[in-house]
Amino acid sequence: SMPKMASDNPTLEPATSAEISSLMTLMQGVAADVASIRTDVADIQGNLESLGQRVFIQSRKLEGVTDVHEARLNKVEEELVHQTRYAGELWDRVRGLENRSSRNNVRVLGIPEGVEGNGVSGPTLLLSILQDCLPLGAVDSTEVERAHRTLGPRPPPDQHPRPIIARLLRFQDRECILRLARETGELHWQGGKIMIFPDMSRELAAQRKLFTPARRRCMELGLCYALQYLAVLQVTVNGGQHKFEDREEAIRELNRILDQNCQEEGPQPQRKNRR
Numbered sequence: 001s002m003p004k005m006a007s008d009n010p011t012l013e014p015a016t017s018a019e020i021s022s023l024m025t026l027m028q029g030v031a032a033d034v035a036s037i038r039t040d041v042a043d044i045q046g047n048l049e050s051l052g053q054r055v056f057i058q059s060r061k062l063e064g065v066t067d068v069h070e071a072r073l074n075k076v077e078e079e080l081v082h083q084t085r086y087a088g089e090l091w092d093r094v095r096g097l098e099n100r101s102s103r104n105n106v107r108v109l110g111i112p113e114g115v116e117g118n119g120v121s122g123p124t125l126l127l128s129i130l131q132d133c134l135p136l137g138a139v140d141s142t143e144v145e146r147a148h149r150t151l152g153p154r155p156p157p158d159q160h161p162r163p164i165i166a167r168l169l170r171f172q173d174r175e176c177i178l179r180l181a182r183e184t185g186e187l188h189w190q191g192g193k194i195m196i197f198p199d200m201s202r203e204l205a206a207q208r209k210l211f212t213p214a215r216r217r218c219m220e221l222g223l224c225y226a227l228q229y230l231a232v233l234q235v236t237v238n239g240g241q242h243k244f245e246d247r248e249e250a251i252r253e254l255n256r257i258l259d260q261n262c263q264e265e266g267p268q269p270q271r272k273n274r275r
Contacts, residue, residue, distance in 0.1 A: 105199035108164040122147035134180040143169035207231040214250040
């Protein structure tokens with residue numbers, strides 16, 4: 001019966017061969033494409049490995065450069081800290097020299113403009129004013145090297161006159177004048193009020209002003225004190241001298257002294273009110 005079936009379908013075998021041939025051709029094309037893809041993948045892998053190596057090399061180089069830059073940056077920061085500290089020390093020296101150059105100076109306020117005329121020199125005029133206002137004693141004992149107005153245009157008559165800066169030959173004379181001015185109180189010359197202050201920079205004046213609470217506490221405790229140059233508070237306690245360059249430290253120490261004195265004295269007995 002099988003030969004008969006073959007004779008019934010004479011085109012079956014040629015069609016199957018063509019299909020197989022077409023399928024083989026398709027498979028060969030697919031195999032070629034797969035081979036091409038594998039080649040491309042291999043090329044990509046090679047490129048990736050090469051790129052990875054280049055990235056690794058560059059990262060190592062960047063790490064080295066980063067380390068160098070960090071070291072340089074740290075050195076620059078250290079140098080900046082040093083230069084900043086050195087500049088601060090130089091500025092303190094400049095201010096110290098400026099203020100020490102004015103140690104013998106006094107600043108006189110309230111002297112009317114124009115009184116320097118008639119051929120009278122500044123030192124002679126200032127000595128005459130001080131002699132009229134303060135009990136200086138012999139005029140010859142006080143010597144003024146120079147006296148002049150502060151720099152600036154002459155103000156109109158309705159404004160305050162410019163201060164007079166005077167430099168005395170001896171520091172003791174300057175201290176004597178300031179002490180007499182404090183003891184005398186208000187000073188008047190030719191019907192006007194004048195004031196005498198030590199001549200110093202604004203920075204130093206502000207620095208010395210910070211010790212005002214500590215000075216008040218010394219007065220409350222009845223302690224002898226002196227505000228030394230530049231800005232050092234010297235306090236005498238039980239015969240011993242203490243020096244403070246920091247106002248907060250001075251306040252703390254004075255408070256401790258006050259508490260210690262209160263503990264040593266003990267509680268005071270209360271007085272009974274008489275009826």
